[in-house]
Amino acid sequence: MNAQLSDALPWLILFAFYGLPLLHVALSRRGGGWRPPAGSRCPFGPRAGWLVMVLMLGPVGWLMFALRRPRRMRDRQS
Numbered sequence: 001m002n003a004q005l006s007d008a009l010p011w012l013i014l015f016a017f018y019g020l021p022l023l024h025v026a027l028s029r030r031g032g033g034w035r036p037p038a039g040s041r042c043p044f045g046p047r048a049g050w051l052v053m054v055l056m057l058g059p060v061g062w063l064m065f066a067l068r069r070p071r072r073m074r075d076r077q078s
Helices: 002-027 046-057 059-067 071-077
Strands: none
Touching: 002 046, 002 059, 046 059
């Protein structure tokens, strides 16, 4: 049984540090839209950008997504 756990451990780590954050960004309401805002020259929406950041940066990208302040709060303080 110990050999089975040691064989599955790298997959569990990969899923925990990359799969779950990607799933969270893809399903979260705070991720933004899939389509770019009107008038934008970028072909990707905010959610696709966050997915790329989480994919490239892993847990650090997910922390950036999770700890960002919502736009509404910044507008109220200005």
